[in-house]
Amino acid sequence: MEGGNNDDAVWNASGVILDIDPGSWADRSPLHDAACQGRLFALRNLILQGHNVNVITIDNWAVYHVQRSPGERAKPEALVFQPSPIHEASSKGNSECVETLVRWGADVDFDIPHLGTPLYTACVSREIECVRRLLREGANVQKGIYMDSPLHAAAEKDCTAIVKLLLDFGADINARNMEFQRPVEAAPPSSLTEGFLLVYEDRDYQEQLPMVAWAKASKAIKNNLRLTEVIAEPNISTNQRKVQAILHMHLEQRAAERAQNPIM
Template sequence: HPQLDNMDRSWADRSPLHDAACQGRLLALRNLILQGHNVNVVTIDHVSPLHEACLGDHVACARALIAAGANVNVTTIDGVTPLFNACSVGSVSCAEVLLENGAKPQALVFQPSPIHQASSKGSSGCVETLIRWGADVDFDIPHLGTPLYTACVSQAIECVQRLLREGANVQKGRYMESPLHAAAEKDCTAIVKLLLDFGADIHARNIEFQRPVEAAPPSSLTEGFLLVYEATPQPLSQLCRQRIRDRVGRDRFHLINHLPLPNPLRNYLQYR
């Protein structure tokens, strides 16, 4: 996908609107709109001025284009949306504006996915925004796996934390490869600990029939940590927390706040 990060842009067929949006020149953009320039003009690769504004994190330009009738769900020839571009650069403000104006929070399976892009780039703000607007936290794309798996591969710990708190299935990765396998393979002990706190299965086997400890680099910190973890009984408090969260169910996590429990217990159940 040469167009995914819009690096391979065609300059010959760009309009003045594209240039103003790309450079964040709001006054010039507004003048062009007033002069009657079409806000939905696209290049040969179907890149719109709104794509450019979002890729540059120019929220005021994005807002002006949308107010003038720009299509928020326009796609390039590679299926890239302005929302995908906003997530590429971690622009929560552009993502919010797009979603407030009807952008679809989730791509189709064969299109570049905003939540996977935000997870791979480490933008936990965009991940949180997308989920709040209805993106599936466990959206599974065959060649990428889930957003959680993507975040583990990219070692984006804040995204891993956000996805888990929002109820991502800790066991779902890419095909038989679990998020724990991905984190172990990357020797990212902090993410391994986090996944285990959320109930990751230390005995899960991947397609090569390896457990996460066997996927970790030999003699690494993560391998040592997993060997000790395997040999140590889990605290009852940890097992109880996982059991309660399983019983509550992801769709009702927000109700934990309303349970008649002491604050420390509520915070513990919510990993706060």
């Protein structure tokens, strides 16, 4: 392949051999495997045997060795950051493993470059039970990856339930990411999450939420002047998304009430 001064050329399969340093990230610790696979009993036994709950790899670091041409000695090229056990558990929805790791000293805000925190990982993976456990164990609701917050991740994934949970724990709805976007701007256009965040931003609506919860949504929208003002946006599509979010929250509230009192 010509153009040897082109850095992209080094990744050509015929010209590059990746040699993994022995004992590095290829050799995941048993704790990683137990957390990833949700094997709680094995995880507890490994912890009791003295395994480090914050381990990244067996030797805690890893380096790619890149051989750029045949016969050339492989040289260290870049530090590779691998997930910790709590990142593994959070991404796979293994909430009991998450709780066990935290209670045995795992850093609930363990921030790994290019991965972020366990909370951010759980939001990206749409694992609401892991999000809930991490928040209850004291995870920083604002700490994600760089300027991207967990709320940005949940909004981008259109996971309204996680968005609501994060807001309940004090997430900043006006936080800006690297693209200077707020969470509502990170949500997919015309999505339920975008509508929910648009409604949530309006404090007048927040005061009327109890009324929406017990009244029929259509009647509440029609008869309540202040709620009508909330959806009186110049853009009709914005109004539609707000109404959709209101109806969705009303149905969720009714379902929760019926679960608590089946005779309703």
